[in-house]
Every structure is written in C-alpha cells, then in structure tokens.
Amino acid sequence: MATIVRPEVVTYHQYIDGQWTDSDAGGTFDVINPSTEEVVATAPAGGRADAQRAIAAARRSFDDGEWRNQTQLQRSQTMFAIARHLQDRGDDWAMLEARTAGATIRKASVVDVPLAVETFRSMAEQALQIPWYEPLPWIDIPHVSWNFVQREAIGVCTGIVPFNFPLMIAMWKLAPALAMGNSIVLKPSPFTPLTLLEVARAIDETGLLPRGVLNVVTGPGDDLGEELVVNDDVDKVAFTGSTAVGRRILALAAPTIKRVTVELGGKSANIVCADADLDVAVDGTLFGTFFHQGQACESGHRVYVHDDIYDAFMERLVATAAALRVGDATDYDTQVGPVISRRQYDSILAAIDRAQAEGATLLCGGGRAGGAGDKGFFVQPTVLADVRPESHIATDEVFGPVLAVQRWSDPGDVVRRANRSIYGLAGGIWSRDTRGAIEMAKRLRTGTVWINDWHLLNALAPFGGYKQSGSGRELGAYGLREYTEVKHIHVDQNVPREDRHFYDVLLG
Ligand code: NAD
Numbered sequence: 001m002a003t004i005v006r007p008e009v010v011t012y013h014q015y016i017d018g019q020w021t022d023s024d025a026g027g028t029f030d031v032i033n034p035s036t037e038e039v040v041a042t043a044p045a046g047g048r049a050d051a052q053r054a055i056a057a058a059r060r061s062f063d064d065g066e067w068r069n070q071t072q073l074q075r076s077q078t079m080f081a082i083a084r085h086l087q088d089r090g091d092d093w094a095m096l097e098a099r100t101a102g103a104t105i106r107k108a109s110v111v112d113v114p115l116a117v118e119t120f121r122s123m124a125e126q127a128l129q130i131p132w133y134e135p136l137p138w139i140d141i142p143h144v145s146w147n148f149v150q151r152e153a154i155g156v157c158t159g160i161v162p163f164n165f166p167l168m169i170a171m172w173k174l175a176p177a178l179a180m181g182n183s184i185v186l187k188p189s190p191f192t193p194l195t196l197l198e199v200a201r202a203i204d205e206t207g208l209l210p211r212g213v214l215n216v217v218t219g220p221g222d223d224l225g226e227e228l229v230v231n232d233d234v235d236k237v238a239f240t241g242s243t244a245v246g247r248r249i250l251a252l253a254a255p256t257i258k259r260v261t262v263e264l265g266g267k268s269a270n271i272v273c274a275d276a277d278l279d280v281a282v283d284g285t286l287f288g289t290f291f292h293q294g295q296a297c298e299s300g301h302r303v304y305v306h307d308d309i310y311d312a313f314m315e316r317l318v319a320t321a322a323a324l325r326v327g328d329a330t331d332y333d334t335q336v337g338p339v340i341s342r343r344q345y346d347s348i349l350a351a352i353d354r355a356q357a358e359g360a361t362l363l364c365g366g367g368r369a370g371g372a373g374d375k376g377f378f379v380q381p382t383v384l385a386d387v388r389p390e391s392h393i394a395t396d397e398v399f400g401p402v403l404a405v406q407r408w409s410d411p412g413d414v415v416r417r418a419n420r421s422i423y424g425l426a427g428g429i430w431s432r433d434t435r436g437a438i439e440m441a442k443r444l445r446t447g448t449v450w451i452n453d454w455h456l457l458n459a460l461a462p463f464g465g466y467k468q469s470g471s472g473r474e475l476g477a478y479g480l481r482e483y484t485e486v487k488h489i490h491v492d493q494n495v496p497r498e499d500r501h502f503y504d505v506l507l508g
Contacts, residue, residue, distance in 0.1 A: 012043040012193065014050060014218050015200040017057035018211035023219065024049035029190055034102040034338040035328040035376045041100075043193045046219035051185070051227035054215040058156045058183035059233045061212030068153050068181040072128055078208045079124035079178060085206050086199065087117045093167060093195050098329040101166050101192045102338040102377070105330050107292060115459075116171040122459035123175035123480065130180070130480050136488075142502045146491040151484045153181035154259060155235035158228040160221075160249070161196070162241040163189035163340050164295045164399075170196045172463075172474045173238045174214070180483040182236075185215045187228055191340050193218040221245065229253050236483065239263070240297075243397075243423075243468050250471075261472030261482050263297070263464055265397040266425030268446065269418035270300030270454070271408070273437070274308040276430035280452060282316045285403070288428060288454030290324060290381050293339050294401040297469075298426035300454055301402065302394060304418065307409045314385065314405070318363045321381045321403070326369035328376070336369070338377040339400055345377040348400030352382055355393035355404065360384040365401070389417055397423070415443045424466025428454050447473070 011028075013020035022028075023044035031041040044050070062068055067075070093116075094108035103112055136147040159173030166188055177184040188196040193216075200216045203209055217224060229237050229252040236259035239249045243264040253260045270288055272281050288300035305313050329337030339345050352366050365382030379400055387394050387404040394404055408414035418427060426448040431437040434451065441449040447464045450456060457463050462478035464470050472482050497503075 009039050010041040012041055012197050012218070014044050014046055014054075015197060015204065015214070015216040016050070016054045017060075017215065018204065021053075023047060024053070029219070031100055031191070031194060032341075033099050034340055035099075035330065037375045037377075041194055043190075043197070043218040046187075046217045046224045048223045048227045050217050050219070051187075051224050052231065054185040054217045055156060055158070055228070055231050055233050057212035057215055058185050061210055062153070062155050062183040064210070066210040067178075067183065067213045070181070072130075072132065075179060075181060076124040076128050079175070080121060082203055082206055082208055083117055083121040083124070086120060086202055089198070089202050090114070090117065093198060095330065096195045096198060097167060097192075098337070100194050101163060102329045102340060103165075103292060104334050104337045105332055106334075112165060112168050116167045119168065119171045119459045119475070120175045123179045126460070126477055127176075127179035127480055130477060130484075143495045143499060144493050146493060148489055150487045150489055152487060154483055154485050155182060156233055157182045157184045157236045157238060157483065158234050159184060159186045160225055160228060160237070160239045160241065161186065161188045163191040164292065164297070166192035167195045167199070169240050170199065172240070172479070174199075176474070176480045176483045177238075178209075178213070180480055182483055183213045183215075185217060185228060185234075187217050187219070187225055190218070190220050226252055229258070230256065232256060235259060237261075238474075238482075246468075246470070259482075261464070261474065262470050263472075263474060264425075264468060264470045265399075266297045266299070266423045266465065266469050267302055267395065267397050267421055268298055268300045268423070268426040268428070269302045269304060269421070269444070270428045271414055271418060271430070271440070272303065272305045272309070272313060273429065273431035273433070274306040275432045276306075276309065276313075277432060277452070278309065278313060278316065281430035282313060282320060284428075284430060284452065284454055285317060286320055286324075286381075288450075289403045290321070290336055290401045291455055293336055293379065294403075295339060295399050296455065298448060298455070298457075300426070300428050301398065301404060302418070302421075303403055303405045304408045304414050305405055307407055310407055314363070314383075317403075318383050321383050322364040324381045326378050326380065336381055336401060339379055340377065342377060344399065345379060348379050348398055348402060351393060351396070351398045351400070352384070352402060355384050355387065355391060355402075358391040358393065359386060359388050360391065360393055360404065361386045389420065395421060411440065415440060419443075419445045422468040425469035426450070
C-alpha cells in the first residue's frame with residue numbers, strides 16, 4: 001500500500017456508513033502545515049446534512065445490533081486485532097501529526113502514536129473487567145424480589161475533538177465507545193482532520209467493524225458540530241475543547257437531556273518546593289510547559305517557585321528554555337514546533353505583551369522564533385516572572401509556550417493561590433517529601449496531580465477536570481462507564497395477590 005504521507009495536496013473524503021463521501025454542499029477546506037503554511041490537503045466542509053447522514057448511519061448500525069449484541073469478549077478481540085493493524089501504520093501517522101498538528105516528529109513518534117494505539121488496546125482489555133450484570137442483595141420490602149443492575153451500551157455517541165492531539169484524543173472517545181458496544185460519529189478539528197480519517201481508513205481495511213459503527217465527518221464547529229449535539233438520534237456527546245465552546249455544548253445538549261462529557265481548558269499550577277530535586281524540577285517544569293509548544297490542556301503554565309530556591313531554579317530554567325531548538329516539526333532535531341495557526345500565534349504574542357503591561361518581567365523569549373524564514377507559526381519559549389496573581393497571564397489559558405512564574409513561601413498561601421482559578425484540570429508538586437506532597441496534592445482542586453512528574457496520563461487512570469475544566473472522566477474504568485447506561489431490573493417472586501398489601505394503598 002502506498003504511503004499516506006505524500007508531498008502533493010491530497011483530497012480527503014468523509015467516512016460515512018462505510019463510504020468515502022464529499023460534503024453534501026460540495027465545499028472543501030484546506031489543511032495547512034503550520035511549520036510551512038503550505039496546503040497539505042483538502043477535506044470536505046461538512047454541514048448539518050452530513051452530520052445527519054452520519055448520525056443516521058450510526059443509529060441504523062446500533063439498532064441492527066450487529067456490534068452491540070456481540071459478547072464483550074468478541075468485541076474486545078476484534079479491537080485487539082484492529083489495534084495490531086493500527087500499530088503497523090504508526091510511522092505514517094506520526095508524520096501526519098507533525099505535518100498538520102505541528103507535533104514534533106519525536107513527540108508524535110514516541111508519545112502520540114504509541115499511546116493512541118495503546119489506549120485503543122487497553123480500553124478493549126479493561127472493558128473485559130466491567131460487569132454487564134450486577135446482582136443486588138435480595139430485597140424483602142414489601143416482599144421478596146430478585147433485583148439486578150443491567151449495564152447497556154448508550155447508543156449513538158458523537159465525539160468532538162480539538163486540534164492539539166488529533167489522534168490521541170480521538171482514541172479517548174473511539175475506544176471506549178466501541179468497547180462498550182456503541183456506534184459513533186467523530187468530528188476532528190478542521191485544523192487537523194487527516195490522522196483520524198486515516199485511522200478510519202485503516203479500520204475500514206480490516207473489515208472487522210460492521211458498517212456504520214464508525215463514521216468521521218469533517219468541517220467547522222458551527223452547523224456540523226452543533227448538529228452532532230442537538231440531533232434527537234444522538235444519545236451521548238463527548239466533547240474536548242475550549243471552556244467557551246464547552247459551555248455552548250452543554251447549553252445545546254440541555255433541551256434533549258443528552259449524556260454529555262466535556263473535557264475543557266486549564267491553567268494548571270506547578271508548585272516547586274524548597275526541597276525539590278532541582279535537576280528534575282527544572283527539566284520537569286520545562287517539559288510540563290513547553291511540550292507541544294504549551295498546547296496541552298493540562299500543561300503547568302502557572303509556576304510557583306519557593307523563595308529559598310528561586311534564584312538557582314530560575315537561572316537554570318531560563319538558560320535551558322532559551323536554548324530550546326524551535327523549528328519545523330518534521331525535523332528530528334526540533335524540540336519545539338509551531339503553534340497551530342496564525343490566529344493562535346497572534347493571540348499568544350498579544351498575551352505576552354499584555355502580561356508585561358500588567359507588570360510581569362520577560363526573562364526569555366517573547367517573540368517570533370526563527371523557523372524557516374518568515375513562514376510558520378513559531379513562538380519562542382517564553383518565561384515571565386514577577387507575575388501578579390490577578391493578572392491575565394496568571395488566570396487565562398494562553399495555549400502556547402508561555403510560562404508565568406510567581407514566588408511563594410507559605411504552603412497554605414500557595415495552595416490557596418493555586419486553587420484560585422476557574423480551572424481545575426491538573427496540578428503538580430516538586431518535592432523530596434513525598435508525604436508532604438501527597439497532603440498538598442489532596443488540597444489541590446484538580447482532576448489530576450503529578451508529584452515530581454508531568455503529563456503522565458495513563459489509559460488506566462481517569463482524566464478530567466474539576467470546576468470549569470470539565471465534567472465527567474475519560475480513560476480507565478471511569479471512562480468506560482461513561483459510555484453505558486445502567487438499568488435496574490426488578491423480578492417479582494410470584495407473590496400472590498393477597499400478600500401484596502401495598503397495592504391496597506390504591507385498590508383497597
Ligand atoms: P475548540 O473549542 O475551539 O474546538 C474543539 C472542537 O469543537 C473542534 O472540533 C471544533 O471544530 C468544535 N467546535 C467549535 N465550535 C463548536 C460548536 N459550536 N459546536 C460543536 N462543535 C464545535 O478547541 P481547540 O482550539 O480545538 O482546542 C484547544 C482547547 O481544547 C483548549 O482550551 C484546551 O485546553 C482544550 N483541551 C482540553 C482537553 C481536556 O482533556 N480537558 C484536551 C485537549 C484540549
């Protein structure tokens with residue numbers, strides 16, 4: 001089979017009901033390489049009619065039951081076989097992630113692709129442990145009955161995916177939905193639709209999924225995305241993206257009382273204690289912030305450094321940050337690639353300017369990084385110190401390689417400041433005192449806390465946000481359960497009418 005990473009502009013199609021199709025209205029949009037600003041591909045600009053076609057296909061496949069009615073073992077075995085096939089295509093996808101999402105090729109090869117495939121496999125494995133039937137104790141009020149809980153697939157799920165981890169976050173939705181017997185319609189970000197379309201192609205090639213169980217539509221959020229939320233035939237929406245759009249999704253889902261999980265923005269606090277191992281804490285802080293150009297939702301952009309180590313820590317942090325190699329994401333030497341778009345580039349530089357106007361001191365970066373000539377959306381890794389707790393750079397999600405530092409000395413005060421945020425996605429603590437760090441972790445109001453680490457999400461552990469960082473969880477058994485309904489079934493034990501005294505409340 002020909003490699004999928006081709007130099008020419010490639011025309012892609014949506015994947016609906018097992019067919020590759022144009023958009024109903026016939027329009028397309030360009031997919032841009034953020035390192036070069038060149039057009040890599042075109043994809044269909046889907047609208048409401050495309051969403052409706054895909055939802056109808058998913059509905060029919062779910063109602064037919066060809067996937068849903070398989071045993072858990074059959075479904076998991078099918079997914080293991082698909083995972084093996086996906087793994088074989090990993091190198092192509094890593095290059096696509098680099099060319100469209102600006103993921104450095106080293107990150108895409110080492111992190112994105114292997115973890116995405118592992119998530120797919122692991123969800124299928126974990127699903128084998130989720131009980132579909134759970135007996136309840138015998139109930140004898142008002143008379144003896146047999147009761148149990150039956151778990152069921154929800155039905156038609158839709159998954160709306162952001163630009164930053166196109167492959168991995170799509171898998172966080174696809175894998176649990178399939179594992180629990182649902183049908184799904186996925187919509188990637190219009191910036192980064194290609195990898196998911198290639199995943200659909202690879203799955204299609206296996207012939208292992210019944211037609212209509214997986215569908216991928218492409219296009220902007222507005223009509224296409226909103227139809228995936230409001231349509232009566234959709235039973236569950238899994239959205240990952242900004243908090244602003246998340247609020248809109250929740251409002252759109254309200255009239256039909258959809259099951260909804262939203263995984264949203266963050267501004268995570270990174271607390272460096274006086275007893276931290278500086279070698280680990282400096283590099284870990286840089287990794288926690290500049291990995292993927294700071295475009296990971298759970299990045300530790302708010303850094304709190306203890307007074308006692310402030311000077312030593314900052315000297316090393318700034319020296320290392322300033323030496324990071326920024327460049328074309330497809331180059332193996334590149335450590336920091338481009339941000340996703342011109343708009344994002346402009347908003348990051350504006351946030352840096354505003355931070356300085358609000359009193360922050362620029363210690364390194366702050367502007368455009370060289371990159372390839374004047375093309376590409378390259379922002380220098382930026383460190384800002386003397387950040388005021390109430391300033392925008394301390395509170396707002398910037399989604400770029402910008403680290404904002406504050407000092408601290410009192411543990412109660414730093415926890416209070418860390419928690420003073422509308423977000424609650426993640427947090428981190430660097431300390432040699434594990435017990436003290438765990439106590440501090442318990443006081444942070446976030447869905448994940450790393451102690452002496454960052455970014456280490458795991459297919460076994462739940463991921464999601466407190467506060468306005470989201471609602472619901474992905475990954476692990478918690479994530480799988482989000483793709484099921486539970487039904488209580490009560491079975492009478494042939495109690496004769498004369499013993500059913502409670503009927504007499506009405507009839508007696
Ligand atoms: P975004 O909210 O702009 O878009 C996300 C997706 O929603 C895209 O596919 C977009 O086309 C679609 N969309 C936009 N408007 C819509 C609408 N009205 N109805 C339906 N769909 C709509 O986010 P983005 O810029 O792609 O991603 C960055 C954001 O995502 C950041 O805020 C980041 O923190 C967040 N994020 C969160 C997590 C998490 O797990 N909590 C993970 C990754 C990214």
